[in-house]
Amino acid sequence: MPGLRVELAGVIARHPAASSQSRPAIDQLSLKIAPGEHVAIIGPSGAGKTTFLQLLAAALKPSQGTVSLDDQSVWSLSTKNLQRQRGRLFYALQSPPLPPRQRVIVSLLAAKLPALSLWRSVQNLVYPQYVEEVAQALSQFDLQDKLWERVDRLSGGERQRVGLARALLAPAGLWLVDEPLSALDPTRARQAIATLLREARAREVTLVTTLHQVNVATAEFPRVIGLRDGKLVFDLPGHAVTAEHLAELYAQFEYELAQVDGPVALEDVALAKREIRVGCA
Amino acid sequence: MLRWLNGRSELAVLKSNDPALRDPAWLRRVFWFVVACLIVWPALVTTEFRPWVFFETENLKVTVRFLAEFFPPALSPEFLQLVAREAWRTVAIATAGTFLALLLAIPLTLLSTTVLSVSSLSGRMQALPFVLRQLIRWLLILMRSVPELIWALVFVRVVGLGPAAGVLAIGLTYAGMLGKVYGEILESGEREPATALLRNGAGRLQTFFYSVLPGNATELTSYTIYRWECAIRASTVLGFVGAGGLGQQMDNSMRMFNGSEVATMLIVFILLVGLADLVSTWMRRALQ
Numbered sequence: 001m002p003g004l005r006v007e008l009a010g011v012i013a014r015h016p017a018a019s020s021q022s023r024p025a026i027d028q029l030s031l032k033i034a035p036g037e038h039v040a041i042i043g044p045s046g047a048g049k050t051t052f053l054q055l056l057a058a059a060l061k062p063s064q065g066t067v068s069l070d071d072q073s074v075w076s077l078s079t080k081n082l083q084r085q086r087g088r089l090f091y092a093l094q095s096p097p098l099p100p101r102q103r104v105i106v107s108l109l110a111a112k113l114p115a116l117s118l119w120r121s122v123q124n125l126v127y128p129q130y131v132e133e134v135a136q137a138l139s140q141f142d143l144q145d146k147l148w149e150r151v152d153r154l155s156g157g158e159r160q161r162v163g164l165a166r167a168l169l170a171p172a173g174l175w176l177v178d179e180p181l182s183a184l185d186p187t188r189a190r191q192a193i194a195t196l197l198r199e200a201r202a203r204e205v206t207l208v209t210t211l212h213q214v215n216v217a218t219a220e221f222p223r224v225i226g227l228r229d230g231k232l233v234f235d236l237p238g239h240a241v242t243a244e245h246l247a248e249l250y251a252q253f254e255y256e257l258a259q260v261d262g263p264v265a266l267e268d269v270a271l272a273k274r275e276i277r278v279g280c281a
Numbered sequence: 282m283l284r285w286l287n288g289r290s291e292l293a294v295l296k297s298n299d300p301a302l303r304d305p306a307w308l309r310r311v312f313w314f315v316v317a318c319l320i321v322w323p324a325l326v327t328t329e330f331r332p333w334v335f336f337e338t339e340n341l342k343v344t345v346r347f348l349a350e351f352f353p354p355a356l357s358p359e360f361l362q363l364v365a366r367e368a369w370r371t372v373a374i375a376t377a378g379t380f381l382a383l384l385l386a387i388p389l390t391l392l393s394t395t396v397l398s399v400s401s402l403s404g405r406m407q408a409l410p411f412v413l414r415q416l417i418r419w420l421l422i423l424m425r426s427v428p429e430l431i432w433a434l435v436f437v438r439v440v441g442l443g444p445a446a447g448v449l450a451i452g453l454t455y456a457g458m459l460g461k462v463y464g465e466i467l468e469s470g471e472r473e474p475a476t477a478l479l480r481n482g483a484g485r486l487q488t489f490f491y492s493v494l495p496g497n498a499t500e501l502t503s504y505t506i507y508r509w510e511c512a513i514r515a516s517t518v519l520g521f522v523g524a525g526g527l528g529q530q531m532d533n534s535m536r537m538f539n540g541s542e543v544a545t546m547l548i549v550f551i552l553l554v555g556l557a558d559l560v561s562t563w564m565r566r567a568l569q
Contacts, residue, residue: 059402059480079400079407087482097473099496101568110491113483121487170481 003035003206004069004088004174006056011065013055013230020063025051027230029065033206035173038197040217040238041210043227044253049210050094052227053176056208057091058082069174087114090172094179096163100152104143104162107151108134111166130169137168140195142188156183164192168199175200177209181216189213193220214246214257350540354548361545363530368549371526374444374519375512378451382512383505385424385456390463393417396475396493397485417460425457433519447524451512462504470497499568503561510557517550 013026025048033039041049054060055067058074066073074085090111098107109124116124123129131147138144141161151159160183167175180196181189193216200207211217217224218238226233226241226249233249234241250257334340391397393414400407432450440446474492483491494501520528527546534542 057480083399083479083482083484085482086480089481091477091480093473093477097471097477099471099474099492101498102491102495106491106495110478110483111481113478113487113491114481116487118484118486122490125490172481 002173003204005035006033007068009066011062013051013060013062025230035206036204038207038221039223039225040221041225041227042214042217044250044256047227048230049227050178053178053210057176058086088172089174090167090170091176092163094182098151102151104146104149104151105134108166108169111169115171137165141165174206179210179212181213351544353541354544355541364545364549367527367530371516374447374516374526377448379509379512381452382455382459386459386463389417389460394464394467396467396472397488399479402479421457421460424453429454429515433522433524437523442523444525447516447519451515455508466497466500467493499565502564502568506561510554513553
């Protein structure tokens with residue numbers, strides 16, 4: 001599955017529950033993401049990062065503007081075709097909502113559903129197929145021994161990695177990942193992001209992820225987008241993001257930077273070199 | 282207690298009659314209690330509910346005489362054999378009826394539940410799916426609002442006297458109940474897992490099998506088994522109108538004023554309901 005091309009044109013979007021007069025979560029945003037590109041979205045809390053992902057995932061309808069996947073405006077599609085288009089993307093929530101008694105293998109196979117016929121998917125419940133593929137995906141995230149485990153017996157971090165491993169099973173050309181590292185310790189976090197990037201490159205899928213860990217974003221991603229109050233603050237290659245950029249992006253939210261800089265930064269050489277301790281500046 | 286007054290704090294001694302210490306929810310609670318009484322009172326008057334009548338000596342005597350006829354329960358081997366056969370028939374009617382109800386209720390639930398709505402992922406549900414869901418809801422109401430006894434009288438004329446009429450009657454009424462309650466169980470459960478799958482492009486039925494069913498299996502099973510227990514009771518009542526089983530036997534014994542036989546059948550009955558309870562507990566534990 002080749003990567004999807006993404007385009008936002010003049011998009012204004014609000015949370016479904018918000019009134020039409022309220023300040024939009026995404027405000028007049030226009031941008032393009034090329035097939036196979038890897039993009040990290042950073043910004044302080046409430047910047048509209050998750051809303052941005054929901055827009056790309058066709059989970060939220062913009063109140064103005066168009067969202068296009070592969071040059072096709074998603075909201076002009078019929079329900080059936082829209083659902084088919086959703087099958088071509090994988091949207092991982094921060095904490096994957098899984099039925100408590102489900103086993104890890106089934107929850108991973110669930111990501112494969114858009115590619116399976118109903119008959120095949122029921123067959124998987126009677127006796128799982130694709131066991132090897134699932135085990136392969138799990139081992140990428142160091143979870144190979146959890147194959148037959150129930151998801152409610154996993155720790156928060158393991159659960160999050162199960163959510164990421166699902167991406168490797170999904171028949172998708174666009175991975176949208178919300179805060180993939182929020183429940184992971186620094187070592188696991190680096191490992192997880194490296195796996196995601198490596199696999200995305202190998203499959204040539206487009207990867208868009210929101211990140212709280214600014215240092216990871218700037219060090220690992222060829223393209224970093226800074227969002228604040230639903231607006232684009234900068235759109236730069238990771239290595240071109242300077243302390244000034246971050247200071248502007250996180251003004252009055254410096255503590256968020258300091259907080260995530262903490263454990264990850266200490267071990268991250270790339271960050272130490274760049275000295276983006278804006279909080280103290 | 283620290284209170285903020287005009288921007289500065291001061292220590293205030295609160296008296297027990299201070300309005301700030303009164304439970305603000307109290308009046309609402311009184312209001313709803315009065316409303317509940319106003320609803321129940323006319324119902325009790327209409328139904329001539331006077332429990333003390335029960336304890337008047339004259340009536341107590343009648344009651345004791347009636348109950349005394351039940352003792353001792355009939356325990357002759359031939360009769361026990363008959364009861365066992367009829368009890369099995371009752372359970373069979375209930376089981377087949379519940380199964381039929383299940384077959385009808387599952388597709389109706391799948392069609393009517395909003396949890397599996399793809400169109401509502403985009404905000405509001407579209408008009409056509411909405412109308413379809415409403416129609417199914419009314420169909421379910423129609424199915425369960427006609428008592429199984431009436432359905433049985435109808436089917437006895439169609440398929441003749443015997444268990445088949447009972448199975449059909451239970452199947453129809455219980456499909457209406459199961460469909461309604463299944464829908465409510467699915468809608469009150471966690472929606473996120475299902476929404477997440479639908480958002481990733483899975484089909485409705487795939488989402489049902491991979492997320493909705495495993496997420497709600499315990500509640501669905503325990504309600505279904507409870508309905509099976511109710512069906513055992515219902516199939517007894519249906520026996521009185523000729524659907525066979527324990528009910529028909531009980532009707533015969535009552536006509537002949539044979540209290541001991543009725544007593545035996547009641548005991549079998551209690552055992553059956555207890556059995557259903559055990560099965561339910563066991564299934565719930567297995568699904569944990």
